Amino acid sequence: MKFIVDAQLPRILQVRLNDLGHDAIHVKDLPRSGDTSDSEITALADAEDRVVVTKDSDFRHAHETGGHPERLLYVTLGNLRNRDLLAHVSAHHAAIIAAFDEADFIELGARGLTLHPRR
Template sequence: MKFLVDNQLPAALARFLTSRGVDCQHVLDLNLGDASDAEIWAHACQNDCIVISKDEDFLYLANARPAKGRLVWIRFGNCRTKVLLAAVERLWPRIEAGLNAGDRVIELR
């Protein structure tokens, strides 16, 4: 599985996941920092990446028909990067299990 972290989340999340063996990039790594949500989604779909975002617009893109992409939708409020990374680490087994089961959207609260 490959992941693409959206602009609304810190690049530190992509680095954190990469340090744990996850194939992950931040949109800034791909010069997509100024890209629209639709452009980021199209890139993710074309490259079989799962988007990680707090942006609800990606939920609509994920539910559009036909939709090929998948989304990890982070719903907890604004928090320090350290808190975000700890939460993602704690929830990662659930994320992987859902994606391996074929879920298209994983919602984290």
């Protein structure tokens, strides 16, 4: 699976996703780095069939109202240490991947995954 990790999430999350066998990039590696707009991130994700991984509610709103980005992993864990974030992602990794067979918008929160039906 292919991912693009948004700027407010740590680069180490991109590394973890790569270590888990995925093709993950971080917004900070794009030509405009952290200045890349949400619409540019969305366009890249949709063009390259990437899941946007974010904490930014603007992506949630855009997905719910317009269907873009096409696939979204919305992290609702609040502020926590990087190691705790990585632990959550690792613990739910298989379920996250499987969930994208059923949904195109998934929330990763303290209670696990919430799947939102396809539009």
